[in-house]
Amino acid sequence: PAPSPSPFPSPSSPSPQPTTKPKTPHKPLHKKYLCATPPVFLRNKRRNLTYDRGRQLGEGGFARCYLVQNKEGKLFAAKTVAKQSLGNPRMRQKFFGEIHVQKMMRHPNVVRFNECFEDENNIYLILELCSNKSLVEMLRRRSHLTEPEARHITLQLLGALKYMHHTKHVIHRDLKLGNIFLDSYMNVKIGDFGLAALLVSSSDRKTTMCGTPNYIAPEVLYGSKSCGGDGSGHSFEVDLWSMGVIIYALLVGKPPFQAKEVEEIYRNIKECKVGFPEDCRVSGGAKALVKSLLHTDPERRPGIDSIVEHPWFRQGWFPRTIPETALVKEPVWRSSRGDHISANSTAASSSSSNAMDPFPTAPNLSLAIGAPIQNTSTSSILDSLHSHITFLTTALTTLAGPTASSAKAKEEIRQWRSGARNKSVFITKWVDYTNKFGIGYVLTDGTVGVMFNDNSGIVCEGLPSAAGSTTSTGAAGEACGSSATRYAGRLKLPADFEIARMGGGLVVNKVGMWRRFGAFMRDNLEGGEEFVFTPHSGGAGFGETREIVFVTNYARMRDGAVFRFSNGAVQLVSVDHTKIVLEQGAGVVRFLGRKGKIWVLGTEEVRQVVAASSSSIAEGGGQLRREEVRELREEGLEGRLAFLRGFLRGWWREGKVPGVRRRVGQGGGVREEGERAAKEEVVVLGEVEPGADG
Known part of the structure; x- marks a missing residue:
């Protein structure tokens, strides 16, 4: 068995000494951020625990570390941060983010978090003691x-x-x-x-x-x-x-x-x-x-x-x-x-x-x-695009020989024919304010998200109610906390997901922006309600967890936008209110026409439309009727799919969203500059530029 920890050491306790004096010059510290010497006894009043403070172990840019001992005689390191050093919002965010991550860690080669508490002057992180320094x-x-x-x-x-x-x-x-x-x-x-x-x-x-x-x-x-x-x-x-x-x-x-x-x-x-x-x-x-x-x-x-x-x-x-x-x-x-x-x-x-x-x-x-891990390289997004490109190429190429739709695709088409309610997650409403803040969107599963230009985002369940659309700091903060708690009960996310996801700026300000985006979409944008579904009625059962879906990339163009989601799905929306949704591995196209009608099409059905001509409409091997083929041709389905395929090909080949002059981050969007942007004025709320469904 390993020996028990040594007793609370005295200054005369022997320790290894360096053979030569370190040659590295000591880095100057920001003394104004460092705490004064804490009291001899550190008390966690909430848990009624007391630690005896010992000697100082070291100090950094804005914290000092002290040796402490609990009443059982166990030794810890107390990272001590002065409250006055957290006046800067960025410093607060950095420190509380550190606490959040440190609490998550339970590994033999990661410094273990024990607890955190405060007194009038300082905040104390009680951590595992590493007696041999760094x-x-x-x-x-x-x-x-x-x-x-x-x-x-x-x-x-x-x-x-x-x-x-x-x-x-x-x-x-x-x-x-x-x-x-x-x-x-x-x-x-x-x-x-x-x-x-x-x-x-x-x-x-x-x-x-x-x-x-x-x-x-x-x-x-x-x-x-x-x-x-x-x-x-x-x-x-x-x-x-x-x-x-x-x-x-x-x-x-x-x-x-x-x-x-x-x-x-x-x-x-x-x-x-x-x-x-x-x-x-x-x-x-x-x-x-x-x-x-x-x-x-x-x-x-x-x-x-x-x-x-x-x-x-x-x-x-x-x-x-x-x-x-x-x-x-x-x-x-x-x-x-x-x-x-x-x-x-x-x-x-x-x-x-x-x-x-x-x-x-x-x-x-x-x-x-540990067990082998999945690939997390930057090519993962590009890899997810390849299956969509392959599917569209097969469906749009009538000379490639007969290719039957998959069993999964046929089941999707059968459910659509039988009148089953939509269970696919895609955008029904969205607003574009990327020249200042970012984009907001509403998904069919009730999720409301905002992706900010600084690559941070908020994803919450449901639109803000009319009564709760205040943007005051207190109300916004409470809303974020309650929404996170409710949402985390059914989603595979930590309870403070929103806070962990944020990049820069105050959390409450971004929650306020989420409220304003959501309120605008609720009050000003119509349509899409027929495709909304309750998540726990399909997929995850009530009280069970489900995977959250949110936008990871988007490209804004002259006539519409392309979105990519966290589950690998891709959606094309056009200014004439049409939508195309490709789900990862589904083998079908979901097409929402100008009149709000939805089609679910496999490769055979798309080929029916492509093979048809204005003088001779072929039945082909798909399940579409003659009048449906004619209607889809009038909707311009073939041209829209060809455009989406070309866009995804360019993205896959170039390694970035193609055909744009300005990029706002990997998770952010892209938007054309020039003639269109010069003609537009975008003002937040009341005059937010609506998306294709505005």
Whole structure:
């Protein structure tokens, strides 16, 4: 069994001392943000708990950390933030976001959250104690680590990242040596989630520039597309870039792009010229892994499972533990036979029982950090478009030979013929105010969403009532809380989803804008009510959870708009009130005509329309009657589908929404500039530009 924690230490308690004085200059701190020395006893009045405060462990930009002990004698770290430092709304948002993310984490390689409380002057986060400080202190004492140590640390970090990315959908965005801590058993612990972001889907992207210069990924700095700009934001891959920097720093002793000036660091990151000093012994496998992670194109970085299967992990000795003496000097590795082993040795051992035997013996090393994860690269959106393009190409090509509609498509068509109510989720109403705020929309399942130009959004259940359409701060805040609580009861989302989804600005201001958008659509836009359905009456049962659907991308054009949803569906809306909806994997087109009539068409039915001519209307192999084919041709179905196919092809080929001159983020929209925009004046509420259904 592991030894119990040491008692509350006195100043004379022995601890490892650095062999040389750290050469890294101390960074000046913003003292005005830091708290005064807290009282000797920290009291959580709500839970009637008391902590004895000990010595200061460290301090950062706006927080100090103290050693504390509860009445059972267990030691913790108390991250202490002065309330007066949270006067800035952005500081408040950052701090409360950190608390939210930290509370979510339950992993052996992530600093564990215990509780949070406040007194008159400070807010206290009681966290797991990491008594051996961070990798920064370890590297200052050692100058660089051995490859066996780096393998052990890297595997633990990858396990934590896999948990954060796949299970909690969180990007850390500030992964660095100073935020990786060591507990009393030399296990690594990721901490400091002040810049973390919560993604609501694998295709979600963030556009805020944040991080620490030496570790920041190029797509955060430049929007990437290999640093050429006009990229699509950033996602989980930024943490993998930071992993490459960390591995390099562990083996070499400093980050690969380090320079005196920040601008020079950013220039080095953009050029991405990774070199290894000649006097530093680094194996070829380690160099190859680092270079694969430090690729300017995030899509070409290996995933976590691929990293763990890299040959470097098996090319040398792999310790199951690191001794505490490694804090100040290089460990002496010995095999199960007692032989001394070189740190960079690639020899294999025949035994499998000692801490220094090759690890692990299992053929799939990725099992050591959890089950395989799904692809979360930036190509996921483009991949989802390909099935729509294939379906439209098959349906519009009459010379491609007979292709029967799928069984699922035939069942959809049968239900439509029998008069079954709509159960497909698509937009019925929308307003465009992207020149200042963003777009608002109403879906057939009752969801009301707003996507703001800063890439943040609010998604809530139902339109605001006429009586509750106030935009006062208090009422808006209460509405957000109650709506989130009701909505989270049936959706697979955290209770504070709206707050976690926000990018910049005050939450209450955006809730107010959501109310104003919703009230305008409720009072001014008509139509679409016949397609609305109650979610729990189809799909998820009452009291059960269901997956939320919301807009992830949109493009505004001269004659309409194209929307992509979180479930992979695509919708084309036109200024003449027609709509086309393609659901992922459904194999049907839902077409809403100018008169509000809906059709559900498979490949055979679309081919009937395409094959027909004004003089000879063919019945074909589909289920459409002659008069229906004529009506669909008059509605211009073929031309609309051909346009949508061309648009999706351009998006898929170019890697971005095509044919526009200005882009507002990956999750934001695009809109034509020029003649049309110059002729329009858009004023919020009462004069909001309505969408195609206005």
